[in-house]
Amino acid sequence: MRVVIATRIYRPEPSAASFFLGSVSDALTAAGHEVEVLTAKPLPGQGEAARGERVKTFPVLRDANGYVRGYVQYMSFDIPLAFRLLFARRPAAVFVEPPPTTGAVVRVVCALRRIPYVYDAADIWSDAAGQATDSGLVVRVLRGLERFAMRGAAELVTISQGVVDRVRDLGVTTPVDVTGFGADTSVFGYRDVPTERLFIYAGTYTGLHGADILIDAFARFSETHPGYRLRFIGNGTEQDEMRARAASLGIGESVEFADPVPAAELSPQLSRAVASLATLKPGGGYEYAFTSKAYSSLAAGCPVIFSGPGPTAPFLTEAAKTVPVGHVAEYSADAIADALRQAADAPLSPSDRQRVAEWTAAHHSMRAVAERVAARITAVGSAGRRPGRARRSGAKGGTA
Incomplete structure (x- = not known):
């Protein structure tokens, strides 16, 4: 099975999202699937990303701290992503990482190409934006995009029941699987070293x-x-x-x-x-x-x-x-x-x-979590399931 991962952040860039997405890619390739990652070009000196998957990068705008963070920066990723995803060799499924603008782009392109996608709803971005800005308009627009992205997905995956409850509060009825979160235990482990103050x-x-x-x-x-x-x-x-x-x-x-x-x-x-x-x-x-x-x-x-x-x-x-x-x-x-x-x-x-x-x-290993997420992605890809078909056929609604 061929799977595309669409994300603005990916290894080797240091972040929890990078660790998680890399682990999902590893789980998919270990199961014999073909994985292509569409992501931003990393900063110089950060190293290589690929460990069996095919990683395609393109230049993006970054903020003063080197992050793809901010609406202009998101657009610099989302617009090229739309064309790359539109003309990419057809996958069985797409796995998309927020922000909601990226999710909205993926929904539109996947609808045109009739490809199911899974959305990573690790948290609610519009809630975070409500604390970061005084602009009610910005929050309303972001919330609308977030609902649009989540409602178009065949399934959502998330880390806790608390997020599921919040997703339902927003009026989103898409099936949700609580796959949890964990640590990359291939990197984080016990070392017998002295403790410092x-x-x-x-x-x-x-x-x-x-x-x-x-x-x-x-x-x-x-x-x-x-x-x-x-x-x-x-x-x-x-x-x-x-x-x-x-x-x-x-x-x-x-x-x-x-x-x-x-x-x-x-x-x-x-x-x-x-x-x-x-x-x-x-x-x-x-x-x-x-x-x-x-x-x-x-x-x-x-x-x-x-x-x-x-x-x-x-x-x-x-x-x-x-x-x-x-x-x-x-x-x-x-x-x-x-x-x-x-x-x-x-x-x-x-x-x-x-x-x-x-x-x-x-x-609580990331490997186990990634395998659960990979299983949901491949299930969606195998079923060829789009959101409308999923709900009509009584698809699994996770723990919600």
């Missing part, structure tokens, strides 16, 4: 994440535990404000901001950290989201300190009954500072970190 936040940090509270929490922690460092690895819209806040609190030299790095470079840093940090801001309209960065940290044997609403806290609380996965704290500087102290005062032993890594590999 270091905490790491790895990933994007925006107003939705509320990671700025970590600056105040770390300042309070440092009053009783000097000599530790807090390192942010990734891009964030609030980085300048966070730098200024750290300087004003007298901890500027202890707080580091690093660019995104490939998984192979992030994993050893997590192995040396006392704990990783993850946050989600309450009241941001994103309470259903799971902070998937927790999986990679745990796969490296690094416990997680999480603060915020959503399914991450219950996940960690339940997992802690089996292995020492970290701490859950209220979303306040004092509560997070207390969690930092607990982690610093009782760091995990090497044997405990190895247990955490092995448990994560056994229960």
